[in-house]
Amino acid sequence: MLYFISDAGKPVEYISCGNLTSKDGFVHARRNIDSFVLIIVVKGTLHICQNMSNFDVKEDEFILLFPDTLHYGYRPSAGELSYYWVHFYVHDPNYSIYNRGSLLRNRSLFTESSDFTPPRKIFCCLNMADYLWRGGPDCCSSNCSISTREKTM
Numbered sequence: 001m002l003y004f005i006s007d008a009g010k011p012v013e014y015i016s017c018g019n020l021t022s023k024d025g026f027v028h029a030r031r032n033i034d035s036f037v038l039i040i041v042v043k044g045t046l047h048i049c050q051n052m053s054n055f056d057v058k059e060d061e062f063i064l065l066f067p068d069t070l071h072y073g074y075r076p077s078a079g080e081l082s083y084y085w086v087h088f089y090v091h092d093p094n095y096s097i098y099n100r101g102s103l104l105r106n107r108s109l110f111t112e113s114s115d116f117t118p119p120r121k122i123f124c125c126l127n128m129a130d131y132l133w134r135g136g137p138d139c140c141s142s143n144c145s146i147s148t149r150e151k152t153m
Helices: 100-105 125-134
Strands: 002-005 013-022 036-043 045-050 053-058 061-065 071-073 081-089 096-099
Touching: 002 100, 036 045, 036 053, 045 061, 045 081, 053 061, 096 100
Parallel strands: none
Antiparallel strands: 002 096, 013 081, 036 061, 036 081, 045 053, 045 071
């Protein structure tokens, strides 16, 4: 799991969102855009490459695509594919992305405890997914509690 850490006083800016559906053979366009993209697959498998790594994002999984990073479909989907996508900007110039291990090593980001609990200022992409997936009232108010599995990047 990756954790996105940003100053809560500089919230993310929504750009657009939608639902892609395809009967068969969808290949994601080759792009390099200036915003983050969260993709949540609800049916089928999206085959997408980012940072020269291929990901097979299956039903009930999601992927966060980073800005200014080339991403593209590396092979066509087989059968039906449906996913929700949301584009957003981050206005905190000092945002960071950590995996769990590096976050645990950087103890200044959270208070000491035997159990890891993400600090309030973490905007975890799981919360965004939970908000989009379940229509929650405030995607930044809950801790990361969602059954959808993330793709490790």
